[in-house]
Amino acid sequence: MLGRVQAQEYRAGPSRLSYHVTGEGDPIVLVHGLSGSGRWWRRNVPALAASYRVYVIDLVGYGRAYRQRALGVQGAAALIARWLDDLGLERVTLIGHSMGGHICTHVAAQRSGRVRNLVLACASGLLTGNIYRVALKLPRAAITGRLTFVPRVLADAARAGPVNVWRSTTDLLGDNVSDLLPRLTARTLVVWGARDALVPPRTGRALAAAIPGARYEEIPRAGHVVMVDAPARFNALVLEFLAGDEPAGGRADRAGEA
Structure with missing residues (x-):
């Protein structure tokens, strides 16, 4: 589906964000993770776009926005926040996977007036450890998920390049969101793969426990790329x-709200 939708660009200084838009309704923004691309959401976009307007982002340095130096977690968040402002998006649902969830946590904190819902899928915001130890987990993380997806992971990592992947990994390991979590006001769903070998489920449970009113869901037999595995x-x-965020009359009533 993504291949039939023309990419759009958002430029801010030297940075170029690439994104696709499909569907109609309140906006959903999908943010991929480390060494990923917007293509990682291809099994999710059709279902979401049936009821919502879906924006699929390629982060700076990744996917169609490659051949750029990747931004750090906070730099990427600041760019997305500015993009939301310039597009005038309201009542936004942010859905982020892994590093993308980490980035979305910062965006939700920075733009609480725009971000209504937050979905964190195997997010890395509380991930700690030495970069070499994290790297050693990558082969196991790959084989605990959908094996047919491994070529896509490798292709996107190659396109981003080892320097961007290394830079992004070291940056996210040095950025802990613990202080932000109690202040988040967006309705939050935390979704994890029970077989996630890269960011273990205990991290997801800790993340959900720290966010006021957050709901935690764990999917059996799914690994780190939970939205692909299941x-x-x-x-x-x-x-x-x-x-669950809809009033009794649905989105038609919401459109008439002041």
Whole structure:
């Protein structure tokens, strides 16, 4: 589906953000993780775009926005926050995977007036450790997920390049969001793969416990790329969560709110 939608660009200084838009309704913004791209959401976009307007981002240095120096977690968050402002997006649902969830946590803290819902999928915001130890977990993380997805992971990592992947990894390991979590006001769903070997489920449970009112869901037999390993379950959880934000009359009533 993404391949049939023309990419758009957002420029801020030397940085170029690439994104696709599909569907109609309140906005959902999808943010991929480390060494990823917007293509990682291809099993999720159709289900979400049936009811929402979906924005699929390629972060600076990744996917269609490659051949740039990757921004750090906070730099990427500041750029996305500015992008939300310039597009005038309101009642936003941010959905971020791994490093993308880490970035979305910062965006939700910076733009609480714009971000209504936050979905964190195997987010790295509380991940700690030595970069070499994290690297050693990558092979196990790959084989505990959907094996047919491994070529896509390798292709996107190669496109981003080892320097960007290394820079992003060291940056996210040095950025802990513990202080932000109690101050988040967005409705929050935390979704984890029970077999995540890179960011273990105990991290997800700790993340959810620290966010006021957050809901935690763990998907059996899914690994780190949870939305790829179990797309039907992931999509159902997200849509159910968003439906819980609807008033009795649905989005038509919300459109008339002041």
